[in-house]
Amino acid sequence: MINFIEILIRGLMLGSVYALVGMGLTLVWGVVGIVNIAHGEFIMLGAYFAYWAFSLLHFNPLLSVALSIPFFFIFGMMIHKRITERLITAHELSALILTFGMSILIWNLAQFFWTNTYRSVPYLTGNFPVWGLVFAKSKTISFGLAIGISIALFVFLKYSKLGKGIRATSQNSEVALVCGINTMKMRAVTFGMGIGLAGAAGAIVSLQWVIFPQMGGSYVSKAFAIVVLGGLGNIQGALVGGLIIGVLESLVTQYMSAKMAQIVPSLIILLILLLRPTGLFKK
């Protein structure tokens, strides 16, 4: 029983990071209308950001997480203004193929410059016991960070003026434009936020797992499963979806095999799209 609870909590911790990734993807997809396949590559860049800040500049990794958000926010806005804004009126599949190309470009450049070496940030290693359960320090910190960032995102979207503008753009871009909302700016800000979330998720990931140029792929397939589970553009849905995927992965790894756990996201995507294409929750 203790073992089961431990696996469950480990799954929730894992899922909180997935949720962060999924929220970024669903935000960009829902508001900007661009399916960003390169999302995983920004996670990889975020992880390398934290890694280089730690090994070259000796930054505290927690500081890197905080710095990664504005850094990747601006990076994302620049990418959107230069590239993806041109595709707003194009067929949605154009953006899909374009970001696919972007993904390949980014991870191969990363591989070229940083090689295929597995790297990690040795910080907060070790465990601590609570009521007979054992937790890794880094994962607990990650969990706190991920949940904190999620809450900040909810509050921002719900109460700030910019957040209201973003939600209006997502509901009906044309009406929002008529009401005096600068939808082009809203899209750029949202794209930046999505990339910022991916960067932060990457910096958090670097605390607990190895970093390598192709790491983005596995996150992006989970992120798609999360978006499909939670419903397109549904941030709360993405949080819950992320936790579900994390717990499922943890359980399947424990009771079946790690290889089988890799199939879980694909299976969820197929099942949900067939049985309940609007996601688990009504919007």
Add this chain to the structure above:
Amino acid sequence: MMNLLEKNRIWLAVFILMAFLISVPFFASDYWVALLVLILIFTVYASGWNLFSGLTGYTNFGLAWFIGVSGYVSSLLIADYQWVWLLAWPIGALFVSGVSIGVGYILLRIRGVYFAISMVALTEGTRELFGTGYLEPITHGGEGVPFVAGVRLPILYWSTLLLAFVTLIVCYKITSSKFGLRLMAIREDEQAAETLGIHTTRDKIIAFVLSAFIVGLAGAIHCTYQNYIDPTSAFNIQLTLTPIVMTLFGGVGTVFGPVIGATLFTFIHEILWAELTLLYMAIFGAILMGLILFFPQGLLGWMKEKGILPRSRKI
């Protein structure tokens, strides 16, 4: 009269080109024959992708699934059951097109981006499944199967040439037929097409399964050509991506665009791969982005726009 001459001239050109291509193994070195085999295989991949996705507008990101499933079936038949390659290839292709009827029936209800994602999910899921211990007695797990089919290179080349030739004729016939028009109607507006009495589900599934058969056949030949199969290489996302880039470059929805794209990009691959192994994929990604941003209609589409080629569906 003029028209007849024009038509005959084209057929004469086709005849001379075919005669030349058939005679290649008699004078060229093995390197060139092998390169031509790759060009032809990718021509078939690209045309097969274009046949379904170019016409219906349903972006198929699961081309590697066709290739991998058919490649696995045929390779395992050759490796474990000592089947003749000539029999194993069509069985692999028939198997994948049979499964595609079910897959198409289920997945083709999903539109747009979701269809693309579900095909990626299917490919990734199948790849992982083929590498797990559960299927190891059949697929030999993740480490792959080396095998020798005993087919000589010229024979392999002529088979691929025949396949590519037949594929192009099929694509030409379909694009200029009413069936092709119905598929294009689905691409432009599926609901409108349905209101006009087009049985959209049936037509989509037929095109999907036909595409699966053609690509599956080429996939089986590809695996035999490599004498080796494993889940990572057979279900590699690059096998999906490369034909898409080739088709985009040549012109989506055109008959001969994929051929031009496949020929050009296989050469580019050959040169870049040797010179810039590490940056090759990055350049590929950049080309893909550039094509979407600045050249979305493709080479043939552009030539039709400029009036260099007639605006005909048949090209």
